[in-house]
Amino acid sequence: MEALIHPDFKGLVxxxxxxxxVNNYVLQKFLGICSFLGVSxxxxxxxxxxxxxxxxxxxxxxVTWPIQYYLLxxxxxxxxxxxxxxxxxxxxxxxxxxxxxxxxxxxxxxMGIYLPLITTNCAVLAVTILNVDxxxxxxxxxxxxxxxxxGYFVAMVMFAGVRSRMEGGxxxxxxxxxxxxxxxxxxxxxxxxxxxxxxxNLFS
Amino acid sequence: MKKLGIxxxxxxxxxxxxxxILGTCPTLAISTQASNAIGMGLAATxxxxxxxxxxxxxxxxxxxxxxxxxxxxxxxxxxTIVQMLVRAYAPxxxxxLGIYLPLIVVNCIIxxxxxxxxxxxxxxxxxxxxxxxxxxFTLALFVMAAIREIFGSGTFYGHPIPVxxxxxxxxxxxxxxGFFVYGCMIxxxxxxxxxxxxxxxxxxxxxxxxxxxxxxxxxASCGKEREV
Numbered sequence: 283m284e285a286l287i288h289p290d291f292k293g294l295v296x297x298x299x300x301x302x303x304v305n306n307y308v309l310q311k312f313l314g315i316c317s318f319l320g321v322s323x324x325x326x327x328x329x330x331x332x333x334x335x336x337x338x339x340x341x342x343x344x345v346t347w348p349i350q351y352y353l354l355x356x357x358x359x360x361x362x363x364x365x366x367x368x369x370x371x372x373x374x375x376x377x378x379x380x381x382x383x384x385x386x387x388x389x390x391x392x393m394g395i396y397l398p399l400i401t402t403n404c405a406v407l408a409v410t411i412l413n414v415d416x417x418x419x420x421x422x423x424x425x426x427x428x429x430x431x432x433g434y435f436v437a438m439v440m441f442a443g444v445r446s447r448m449e450g451g452x453x454x455x456x457x458x459x460x461x462x463x464x465x466x467x468x469x470x471x472x473x474x475x476x477x478x479x480x481x482x483n484l485f486s
Numbered sequence: 487m488k489k490l491g492i493x494x495x496x497x498x499x500x501x502x503x504x505x506x507i508l509g510t511c512p513t514l515a516i517s518t519q520a521s522n523a524i525g526m527g528l529a530a531t532x533x534x535x536x537x538x539x540x541x542x543x544x545x546x547x548x549x550x551x552x553x554x555x556x557x558x559x560x561x562x563x564x565x566t567i568v569q570m571l572v573r574a575y576a577p578x579x580x581x582x583l584g585i586y587l588p589l590i591v592v593n594c595i596i597x598x599x600x601x602x603x604x605x606x607x608x609x610x611x612x613x614x615x616x617x618x619x620x621x622x623f624t625l626a627l628f629v630m631a632a633i634r635e636i637f638g639s640g641t642f643y644g645h646p647i648p649v650x651x652x653x654x655x656x657x658x659x660x661x662x663x664g665f666f667v668y669g670c671m672i673x674x675x676x677x678x679x680x681x682x683x684x685x686x687x688x689x690x691x692x693x694x695x696x697x698x699x700x701x702x703x704x705x706a707s708c709g710k711e712r713e714v
Contacts, residue, residue, distance in 0.1 A: 310661045312515040316594065319510075361570060364588045365562040372558060404511050404592040408585050415585070456677035457669075460507065464669030468662040475660075 288419040297422055300481045301429025307405050308437040309471035314405035318438060319463055321396070328442040329435075334396040336431030339409050341378070342371045343427040346410040347420055367410050375400055405434060441470055492611055496618025502595045503626035504675050509595040512586050513627055514664040520643045523631035524624065525579040529568050529587065531620025534596050536564045538616035541604040548605075557600045558591070565591045595623060626671075633667055634658050 289297065307313045314335070321331040346367050354360055379397045382390035400406060409430045413423035444466055453462045502508045509530075516526040540560050541548075548556045569587055573580045580587065590596065599619055604612040636642055638658030640651035657663050 312511050312661070312664065313589075315510040315514060361566060364566050364569065364591055365559065368558055368562050368591050369555075372555065404589045407592055408589060411588055412585055454673075456673045458676075461669040461673035461676065464665045464672070468665035468669065471661045471665060472657075 286417050286419040287422055289422055294422065294425045296481060296484060297418075298425050298429040298432075299484065301426050302433040302436060303474060303477035304481050306433040306437055306471075306474050307408070307430050308434055309467070309474050311408075313408045314403050314434060317400075317403055318434075318441065319460070319467070322438050322441045322445055325439065325442045325446070328438040331396045332431070332435035332438045334400060335403065335405065335434050336428065338371070338375060338378070338397070338400050339406055339427045339431045340424060342367075342374055342406055342410055343413055343423050345374060346370055347413060347423050350414050363411065363414065368407055371406055371410070405430065437470070440473075441467065444470055489611070489614055492614045493618040496615060496620070497622040497625060500619075501622040501626055502598075502619050503623055503630075504671060506595075506598070507672070508598050509593045509623065510668075512589065512593060513630065514661075514668060515586055516583065517627055517631040517634055517664060517667075518638070518659045519582070520628060520631045520635050522579070522582050523627040525572075525576070526583055526586065527620070527624025527627045529572060529583070530590050530593060530595065530623055531617070532568050533561065533564045533590050534599060534620045534623075535613060535616035536567075537561045537596055538599060538604040538612040539609055540564075541600045542607055542609045542612035545605045553605065554597075554601075557597060561596055561600070562591045595619060630667055630671060633671075634663055638663060 301307075305311060308315065308318045317331060317335075322328045349366060349370065350360075350363065354362055354366065375397050379390070382397075409427050413426055416426075418426055445463070448462065448466060457465070496502065500506055503510075503513050512526055512530070516522050537557070537560055541557060544556075544560075565588060568590070569580075572583070572587060599615060603615045607615070632642065636647060636650060637655050638660075639656070640647055640654035655663075658667065
């Protein structure tokens, strides 16, 4: 097994903070744009979707990381990563939905409608693959997933706020709908540049 | 003639990026350099053509209830093949595409075309559709990357451009520039087609290619998105 990164507590905080702010999945890495533009219309929907994403990201990391290091790598099947991961994520999402529906119907009605959307959300697949690419240890992977999910949450909530302000404004005809949303997203993503450099120097 | 129509359809009238608004994530992320855009476009085209052929050939075999998982497995298989080929023959491209290469699996264009076209049409038509859609994707990606590269880094395909190289606007190659240029391009398509072209005015359940599969269409939950 190749050398994995096992950072100390300080390192974990840096991973968490940089996943949330510097390498924000939505606004800096363009992952999960479809759901970002689709579900951010109302604040409550944005929150529900983000919580579901955080949950699925952490769960799929917890499952795919051991698969990669205890099943695929020892057997020389590293190239099966993409197929195995997407299937595991799809199966997990289905499983979670079934379990929620059966045992916690109240949570299912709040979060369940977002779950099927998550299977094809590239942010979830990306976080599991990136954790392996960066050879993070298990704990670091989980922290990175949590951070990525929180980053998605922050971006969604911020953008839901921006969108609610935009509704009253008058937009040129050809910019109505999607184009103005993308321009607004551009401005929101500028705001994240303010964090660049802050996190790396947090403890130095 | 009809065959040609299918091919052209994907490139212009139903351009996946600018008209159908599919595959936004790789479009925004990869379009910083024209060379990356071509590489990404061709990789996605290869996967799209292969998956369209396979899915339309198997359309009578795959049971309707489990078609989405079957499609995903097929697509993931082709993506893995492309990934290995790129890694072996174009390592520099592999480096610059990075995570977005395996993410072709969840690219909505591919699943979307499988669901919208390949499972209803013959192998030959689906092949043409795959080629057309793939070229349309590549073309849109290339135009967007060219705009961002020319203004953002003052180069085109790596070659410096006289005046712009000294006056480049670096934010164009960064994340905000991607959103901004994409927004402007959709607005331009809107303008020239007098608002007729863009079929998807809003993102929502209805626009999602897996909408039919997600089973929420009849639920009230999906309608919440739909009534916008």
